[in-house]
Amino acid sequence: MKETAHLIHDYLRSSKKFPHIWCAGCGIGIFMNALIRVIDRIGYSKDDVVLISGIGCSGRLPVYVDFNTLHTTHGRALTFATGMKLAKPHLKVITIMGDGDAIAIGGNHLIHAARRNVEIPTFVVNNNVYGMTGGQCSPTTPHKAKTTSSPYGNLEPDFDICRVVEAAGAAFVARSTVYHTRLLDQLIGKALKKKGFAMVEVISQCVTYSGRWLGLDSPVEMMKWQKNNAIRVETARNLSETELKGRIAIGVLADREQPSYCEEYEKLL
Ligand code: SF4
DSSP, X not given: OHHHHHHHHHTBOHHHHOSOOOOTTOSHHHHHHHHHHHHHHHTOOGGGEEEEEOSXXXXXXXXXXXXXXXXXXXXXXXXXHHHHHHHOTTSEEEEEEEHIIIIIITXXXXXXXXXXXXXXXXXXXXXXXXXXXXXXXXXXXXXXXXBTTBTXXXXXXXXXXXXXXXXXXXXXXXXXXXSOHHHHHHHHHHHHHOSSOEEEEEEOOOTTTHHHHHTOOSHHHHHXXXXXXXXXXXXXXXXXXXXXXXXXXXXXXXXXXXXXXXHHHHHHO
């Protein structure tokens, strides 16, 4: 335990960028720790890693870690990442986005990065809400949920980010929660090594806002909710849409070999 804490501290810009802005009990920090652990385990040097984010609570993550980092405009992380990867293909270019960043403002970029199969491991921390701006509904907010922008209940059906990205052609698509840390580590590792566009949706708790419509008032309760509602994708495949309602299918949803845009671009050059 102590070793892990020291390891994480080796990767933080503790003296410059802290205290961080995340609320106590937010799940983004759990994901950040997992990402650092896996990068360290694989052995990438700090100079070879580029973390690129957009805007939002998750978008703050690259600010806190000691890699090459870019904190860009809302929804545009993948556009910066695509340029970076094509210009410097030897670098491990990673994007970090929240649900609003990835599938609302940046939805078109997400679809086309998946379609092109650009080699960018992408992590979408989905807390089902716009947290930084005050708890408004995002495209992944559940139908009927009461948020600050839907006080009478959300009228919109919610998006399944993994289905969208899989349908768009991504080479690797997976989902975990921040409760399932071992699975999360495994999926991050697979995504980082994948040749092609790899997206992992990370279900996380926004303790300040999304806990309210779930009727859960602590991070512990929210993580128990993740634990109790998660179901392995292998089991989920045998269930009907009705049986799957409210459940979180976790594991690898798609893993396929296809030419990556970067390989094709190299050939052309
Ligand atoms: Fe995390 Fe929500 Fe707080 Fe943002 S508002 S830091 S997502 S708990």
